[in-house]
Amino acid sequence: MCNLLEDNLPWVNTLCTKYMGSRQDLEDFKSHCFVKIMQYSPNFDPSRGEGTTFISQIIRSQYFRYLEKNSKNKEFVNLGNSDTAVICKEVTVSEQLTKIIDSMPQDEQEIIKSVLDGKTFKNISEYMGVSVYQVRLTYKKATKRIKQQWKK
Numbered sequence: 001m002c003n004l005l006e007d008n009l010p011w012v013n014t015l016c017t018k019y020m021g022s023r024q025d026l027e028d029f030k031s032h033c034f035v036k037i038m039q040y041s042p043n044f045d046p047s048r049g050e051g052t053t054f055i056s057q058i059i060r061s062q063y064f065r066y067l068e069k070n071s072k073n074k075e076f077v078n079l080g081n082s083d084t085a086v087i088c089k090e091v092t093v094s095e096q097l098t099k100i101i102d103s104m105p106q107d108e109q110e111i112i113k114s115v116l117d118g119k120t121f122k123n124i125s126e127y128m129g130v131s132v133y134q135v136r137l138t139y140k141k142a143t144k145r146i147k148q149q150w151k152k
Helices: 009-020 026-043 051-070 093-102 106-116 121-128 132-151
Strands: none
Touching (some): 009 026, 009 051, 051 093, 093 106, 093 132, 106 121, 106 132, 121 132
């Protein structure tokens, strides 16, 4: 049996650091991601995709959950690097993120919400009746839109 976390540990560390930047709670976030990766690793099927893709989806999902749980009423929020840091004073991060997602086109909303629920691009493509490639393109466009809206 493939040990997904052990085989991809440098990738996990890099991706967690990318999302959290130099925040003090990076180690806690990494630990939480390690646990989730181990929890979901029995679901990983190498014939369906790369381990790094599977891990990336778990970490992204955990990051959005982290923002919702831990960033309420904090002034400074990091969306992956210092260029995308924004100040959120009166609206909580959860409300802000929900507002941005709800303003997006329906297909982008559906894909973002599905990824946050832990679904794979393949599962999403089958459900929506489009190619995996189309799901990836739409996902990239949606995440770019979220970052642009977040900066405002």
